[in-house]
Amino acid sequence: APLSLDSSILIVGAGTWGISTALHLKRRGYKNVTLLDPFPVPSPISAGNDVNKILELGTFAAGADTDERYVANTLINEATKGWLEDPVFKPYFHETGCIIAATSEAGRAHMNAASGPSEDAGWLPLKTKEDFQATMPKGVLTGDFPGWEGWWMKKGSGWIHARKSMESAAREAERLGAVFVTGEEKGKVESLIYEAGDVKGAKTFDAVEHRADRTILCAGANAGIIFDMKDQLRPTAWTLAHIKMTREELQLFKNLPVLFNIERGFFMEPDEDKGELKMCDEHPGYCNWTVDPQNSQRSSVPFAKHQIPKEAEERARGFLREIMPHLAERPFSFARICWCADTPNRAFLISKHPDYPSLVLGCGASGHGFCHIPVIGGFITDAMEDKLDPRIKHSFRWRPETAVNRKWDDLQDRFGPEESNRMMNFGDIKEWTTIQPEIAEAK
Ligand code: FAD
Numbered sequence: 001a002p003l004s005l006d007s008s009i010l011i012v013g014a015g016t017w018g019i020s021t022a023l024h025l026k027r028r029g030y031k032n033v034t035l036l037d038p039f040p041v042p043s044p045i046s047a048g049n050d051v052n053k054i055l056e057l058g059t060f061a062a063g064a065d066t067d068e069r070y071v072a073n074t075l076i077n078e079a080t081k082g083w084l085e086d087p088v089f090k091p092y093f094h095e096t097g098c099i100i101a102a103t104s105e106a107g108r109a110h111m112n113a114a115s116g117p118s119e120d121a122g123w124l125p126l127k128t129k130e131d132f133q134a135t136m137p138k139g140v141l142t143g144d145f146p147g148w149e150g151w152w153m154k155k156g157s158g159w160i161h162a163r164k165s166m167e168s169a170a171r172e173a174e175r176l177g178a179v180f181v182t183g184e185e186k187g188k189v190e191s192l193i194y195e196a197g198d199v200k201g202a203k204t205f206d207a208v209e210h211r212a213d214r215t216i217l218c219a220g221a222n223a224g225i226i227f228d229m230k231d232q233l234r235p236t237a238w239t240l241a242h243i244k245m246t247r248e249e250l251q252l253f254k255n256l257p258v259l260f261n262i263e264r265g266f267f268m269e270p271d272e273d274k275g276e277l278k279m280c281d282e283h284p285g286y287c288n289w290t291v292d293p294q295n296s297q298r299s300s301v302p303f304a305k306h307q308i309p310k311e312a313e314e315r316a317r318g319f320l321r322e323i324m325p326h327l328a329e330r331p332f333s334f335a336r337i338c339w340c341a342d343t344p345n346r347a348f349l350i351s352k353h354p355d356y357p358s359l360v361l362g363c364g365a366s367g368h369g370f371c372h373i374p375v376i377g378g379f380i381t382d383a384m385e386d387k388l389d390p391r392i393k394h395s396f397r398w399r400p401e402t403a404v405n406r407k408w409d410d411l412q413d414r415f416g417p418e419e420s421n422r423m424m425n426f427g428d429i430k431e432w433t434t435i436q437p438e439i440a441e442a443k
Pocket residue numbers: 012013014015016017018036037038039043044045046047048049052053054055056187188189190218219220221222226237238239240280338339340362363364365366367368369370371372
């Protein structure tokens with residue numbers, strides 16, 4: 001049936017992009033919007049269920065004037081407007097500025113590529129340990145910053161409270177009438193419903209068929225389990241850890257710029273509720289490889305775990321030793337692996353499916369999809385309504401031809417410390433942290 005405001009729209013996955021899509025659909029007046037998710041918002045397996053994320057430090061597409069760069073710039077400009085103006089998101093953006101840094105020669109070359117930071121673009125160069133230490137109040141950055149070089153931008157970027165902004169968007173979508181169906185059987189999609197060469201909704205694990213005029217797949221790293229993505233998504237995980245801060249430290253660590261070394265890791269100021277400082281060790285990512293015995297095809301299969309590999313703990317502590325050695329040995333209060341899905345060029349995959357006219361894909365967030373939450377659902381709705389700007393439509397298209405013989409171990413433009421500057425496999429990990437989890441491990 002032709003699309004109208006009375007059409008029923010089913011969103012599979014109420015994570016970062018699914019919630020944003022529900023919000024935009026409701027704001028455009030769609031009357032019948034349902035979301036399915038195994039968990040109530042915030043899902044413990046959503047990549048967005050996190051205390052903070054960086055509001056982009058730049059775009060990720062290589063080259064000067066590619067469509068990808070045009071698209072990335074358009075997206076980030078729109079998203080920034082959302083963070084500055086939309087009452088649903090505005091309270092959660094902290095414009096504290098950011099520091100970007102690198103250590104190795106290759107890392108510096110990557111950081112300083114043509115589209116990277118420069119004095120002309122308003123960045124201040126950081127060359128010495130004293131330069132780095134002076135970016136934050138005395139007593140925060142006590143480290144020696146061995147080999148570090150970087151740049152500091154005081155405005156125009158910063159961090160966002162990820163979980164709170166996701167919850168805020170979900171509350172608003174619900175207030176406008178979106179229906180959330182959650183539960184490990186009731187909300188977990190087992191398969192799409194295929195009929196007459198089209199997709200007519202989704203079936204959940206309680207055997208209920210949720211029929212709909214349009215189905216939008218926003219299941220993040222798990223999208224490929226529900227629908228054959230033809231190798232366009234590579235589920236890839238990163239690692240994050242928290243440490244508890246003292247009351248005095250919390251006073252001192254306020255309004256800090258984001259500090260991001262593209263080879264070592266990043267941190268933002270501590271979480272205001274639990275008083276924990278989150279950090280991520282930087283690396284190109286982990287996959288969880290399985291090989292299909294029938295055809296020897298490799299695929300990376302996401303799984304939930306509220307622990308991280310010991311080697312990731314070591315990297316995180318190594319990062320702290322370089323910048324804040326006084327915190328480097330403090331026990332972790334929380335850690336988890338966090339899955340996203342990379343397309344081959346890390347441009348998003350937001351498109352109607354060429355063979356199933358009622359199926360819309362909102363996938364491939366490629367590790368930089370959170371900061372777009374204020375607007376990404378508008379683009380996903382535009383794709384459903386056939387209204388995307390042609391250059392954006394081309395970049396976001398269904399493009400299995402770009403994933404033929406995919407180089408699964410490609411670094412995809414990321415860096416890590418020398419010894420882990422490669423794609424890693426959870427299958428090789430022998431030792432994990434043993435933190436008493438605060439959240440029961442999600443199945
Ligand atoms: P998700 O938010 O993961 O949502 C997927 C949803 O699908 C979940 O709610 C899940 O419960 C649900 N689901 C799963 N299986 C099913 C099923 N069978 N049926 C129904 N629902 C299902 N981005 C930034 O912009 N800035 C950053 O600084 C940044 N830092 C990051 C740090 C880490 C450690 C990680 C892992 C990612 C980071 N990202 C960042 C990337 C960003 O978090 C993701 O790109 C974005 O959150 C992905 O959104 P999504 O909606 O595609 O997936």
